[in-house]
Amino acid sequence: MDMEKMDTSAKRAEDMNVETRASTQASTLDERMVKMSGLQTKSVHAWFGDHHVLQDVSLDFPANTVTGLIGPSGCGKSTFLRMLNRMHEFIPGAAMAGEVFLDGDEIYAPKTDVAAIRLKIGMVFQKANPFPSMSIQENVLAGLKLANLKVDDKNSLLEECLTRAGLWKEVKDRLKRAGSSLSGGQQQRLCIARALAVKPKVLLMDEPCSALDPGSTLKIEETIVELSKTMTVVIVTHNMQQAARVSDYCAFFLAADHPGRVIEADKTDVIFTSPKDQRTADYVQGRFG
């Protein structure tokens, strides 16, 4: 059954390519060598059933940078993000085409260990989702247990992850308390710490601050900037100021009467000060969307 699905998606992708190859591809960050560090997508498409939601997205996420994915709701940003660590395939009827490379290795290649991919590409969700039956400590170390990873010094790893997530000072005296006893902002930082514990190379964040107050948002943004020194971060956000504050690169997605696609992708200051496309300018200045 899966094979059939793959075949049809591949066929669809071919059809799409015939139509769109001639059309100008807005992405500006390709033209790189295939073998490079960081994350890279080539002509990625996505479908939910027969609904084509994402069309021909080719983006580069260089190592140790923060890339913001911006655009109005329903333009495929979150879907795109979920394809980067193969979470897209959990949705019934979902299909994709194209290639995603992590440090030059195709993550959708046959025989790829999906679990290993997700260990290298961590994810933080829109809604803080600590494991309900676990303490703060167990939550942070859950990834190790779930993937059967061994670590020499659990306590130092615990402290390191919570410190990097900016939560250590607040919880160091109550590590045995339930993760769900924390406030919303703290829970989200706990989820970041949990994602960091398995030492991912890339962290995907799907509107991590959309349900948080400005204070918690600020703390998470500081965390993101700190993390980007050692890892690649891709963040979906509806908050333009946030994109401007934390990201090095920005990609503007838009779905207007056609599947979502990247209208423009460039350095963040270019996107915000001198975008090439009028729609980008309108969006970042709040004139629509």
Added chain:
Amino acid sequence: MSSTEMQVQVEPQRPWIDRTSSLKDTVALVGVSAILAAVANLVTGLAGLMGFYLAFVIFFVITSVIDGYRHDKVKAVDKMATALVTLGFATAFIPWASILLTVVRRGWPAIYGGYFTHDMSVTAADDDLAMGGLSHAIVGTGLILLVACIISIPLGILTAAYITEIRGRLAGFVRIMVQSMSGVPSVVAGLFIFATIVSRWKFSGLAGAFALAILMLPTIARTAEEVLKLVPEEVRSASYALGASQTATTFRIILPAARSGLITASVLGVARVAGETAPLILTAYYSAIFSTKMTGQPIASLPMYVYQNFTVGTDTALTRAWGGAFVLLTLILILFVIARIIGGRGKK
């Protein structure tokens, strides 16, 4: 004078109408309704206790509405709805309280210190109540329920996990099968085990446990399914995003997260079968002798102890039967409390 001293002390005021009627009002309403009901009880056809209750219900609703009309129409409707809901609850409560009181009242004379340490091997059903006991029935019921739990709890939870977590190809079919299984009459489950096991070997506690397990399974599976559905989808996503397999997600994240609910599901399963008699007549049967042997011979159980004594039918035997019912109810109550404590632990 400073401005703080000039400030007038502000008292909280509640000008709005209190929505709950005061205790005084309620007592007055109940009193008036009771007096009117008593009069109706004497002069009309509404005789007897049931007649009194029916009259009370009618007068309580009428007086509530009249009381409400002192304010306005909205209040009157509100009062009537409150009266109906309260009476509905009270009416539903009556059989519950009646059963409990009857069992305690009639069963209590059978209880004495030795009741829990003796069996009926040297005592006849209509011997003096100071002799004999139901230790054999308690142990028998305990063993049969234990084995039934060992079989049906893991199976039930795994079935639920298959439907909600694995979401296998047959999930819909399995759900329908489980639902139809919960409609199987208990005597049919007993007959099935009688035909497959008892007819080939002998009456035994193990056969009884199999029959009860068949009855427990659908209850546990359906309740567990509902409980697992309550675990938020984000928790599953979080686990998969950490590179966890489906197995690890199910067993290390989802089932522990639903632990309290799964314990409730198991207790509901036990409560469903603890008092079952029909399947035990056909499988474990009954023995008056204390035994812990689960194979090759009949074994006692509390429902069968009650049934046996009722069939004897003399006053002392009937008292013993009520005593057995009392012990059975108490054991189930204790089980519920224990399960609540275990299930509640870990929630901080």
